Amino acid sequence: MLVDKLPSLPQGYQGLAESYYAKENYDQAVNFTKQLRDIDKHNNLRYWWKNPIDKTISGNVTSFNKVIGIRAHRWGQEEEDTYQLLLQAFHPDEIFVIFDEMADKPKVAAPNYVNKLSLNDDFLTRNRLLTGKQHKKLGWLCGDYFYYVMAENIQADFYWLIEPDVRFTFDNIADFFELYHDADKDGLLVNFHKPQPTDNWYWKKHVESVSLEVHKCLFPLGRLSKLGVIACIAERKRICDKFKYGELALNLYPNDESLVAAALVKHQLNVDSLNSICNCFQYCNLNPKLYPKAESLLPKNKVIHAAKYFQDTVNTFLKRIDGPMLNELDKFLIHNEDAQAFAKEVQCGIYEKVLNGIYLKSMQDYKTRIDKLLKTSSVAKLIKIWVHNQNTLVLDFKQDSIAIALDMVISADEVNTTLVFRNNNQKVMDFAKSFYNQALNDQQKIAIDSSSFADFDQNLSKIVNQFEQLCRYLDNFKLYQ
Structure with a gap:
């Protein structure tokens, strides 16, 4: 269980921490965290985060200063390239791939050199979390589940989590991660902030439904401390019963961006935006960037998301236009005998429009490249x-x-x-x-x-x-x- 993985605290504090989290007394856990924050020598209590040694071995337990997990549901070129890219900044022993194998999904065959972890229903049941059989889209919805798998299997001070469609325009990505080496934070999240009351954020009602103060972030890349992971899973456990027993509808189950940001704030942990240390996330959003040529169009020292390869970019585009196109077709009356001829003409028209649209957008892409030159x-x-x-x-x-x-x-x-x-x-x-x-x-x-x-x-x-x-x-x- 995660409580067994708590970092060593001075005598008197370790027992309290284990007691509060093991018994899932979350109010006391929050108060306990606040007590730690109020102690003058609090930084000394967290000396383990300052340890310059990346890995220590005590008995049969290996403890890392930092590890990184790749969030995945398959092993393809995108995942392989992400793994190879991370070798610039991490030792192979520090890189893990957590595969979504919930519900009836098949086991993913990964290469022997990969440190594989599995997010499966056994893990979720053991930790009293909503499972893949209870909610079909958890692998997409709840990236924080991947943190929990890492933390249960690996002893570390800090846990990075990255999606396989994140890329960097740094000459060496070690330069990026080095920027955060001394950042003593329980949470480092992309675009972490408290939204304005007028912000019409989709996940706002989900957070409010489980009695949390609304905060938001993006989730393609982030880092949590051990304490940060424990606080987040504590909140997940607290709210899961509301959904398991029908107190709340499943469509209100909070996603990773909303739950993690709100949980860290509730537990009064030290959380900040990744952007506050490095202003390199302007191209980190949900819009696909066709990789690898997108890299040549963007400035140096930036984080790219979503960096998609060709077929994934095509699939994403088709998925986005599918709904609007079908809605429009529903307004037309076309006989089946005319279907093929109609579809072919539409195909030609769409081809020209997409081509022209890309050419027009390429103006801005070329302008960006020329600015750089x-x-x-x-x-x-x-x-x-x-x-x-x-x-x-x-x-x-x-x-x-x-x-x-x-x-x-x-x-x-x-x-x-x-x-x-x-x-x-x-x-x-x-x-x-x-x-x-x-x-x-x-x-x-x-x-x-x-x-x-x-x-x-x-x-x-x-x-x-x-x-x-x-x-x-x-x-x-x-x-x-």
Whole structure:
């Protein structure tokens, strides 16, 4: 049981802790936690969190300073890549994969080198928690269950939990985790905060129904201390009976984001937002980012969620449009004999709309990449990047009488890049022709590149760097004033 895994406390406190949590006297447990907080030497009572040794062995018990668990329901490329990525920051002995094997789900076959743990109904029954047979979506709904499995099986000071669709733009993810090495917190959660009364958060009513003060967070990545895990499972146990015996409807069962945030606050533990230490979670939300190319579009030192591979991205998109599409179809009267012809035409129309939508959005993606390429340039402030007519990405350079632009026109098949002269400065035109070794076309422009999207994607850095070099020459020498 989790109570057996409590960290060592000074004489007089260990017994109290075990007594309160073993008997599930939650009010006394909260008061006990507050007493610890009020003691002047409280930090000394928690010396085990400061231990610089990652692993200690006492008898048959191995204790870690930190471990990390991957929350999973399968073993595929996404999970394998997450495991390999974590090896940059964790020893293999510190990495665990907790598989959702609740209800009648089959056992997941994991490689021999993986430290596998199972979230199953035996564990939930033993801990008096709602099981997969009682609620079919617990694996998705309750990420905190994965913490409980880790804590029952592993003795550690801190437990990280990560979803397999989290990625990083850090050169080495050890740099990210090192930022939190000295953070003496019972809970570190993404976007942890108390919502405003006007915040129409879906899970608000779920938290209020079990008499907790509403706090919220995101759950793709987080860290709990041992005490934090114990506080959360204590609250889960407290509320589970309300659902088991019909006092509350199952559709009010709180999810991980709401329960963990509220439980840590109720038990007056030391909880903070991961964002407060590292401002790197701007791209951590529910919107899919097609990985790995998404990484090249985002700034360095950021956390990405949801980083989805190709097929998962497609499946997520189809799932999101499925409901609205069926709702619209329900308003039409179409004979079965016309179904196939109708579906084919719709398929073509959707194909064009999705394609055009992606191309239009790619404008912003390219703009982000160009911003990164020009970030350190001496002429970056002289180049304005904007979108014209929804299909042309423009890089405008203006310095005194010099005014040129790089136009990248996106069509259904290709991207055409041309150099445009904003005024009739003949000397600038002559210099640009010499620089690109190209003549002016009939429209008094210089054709720079015409290529497919795949080729343009590869050539973008070269095209932008050439233009930046031209702008730098014109700015430095002031030859054409």
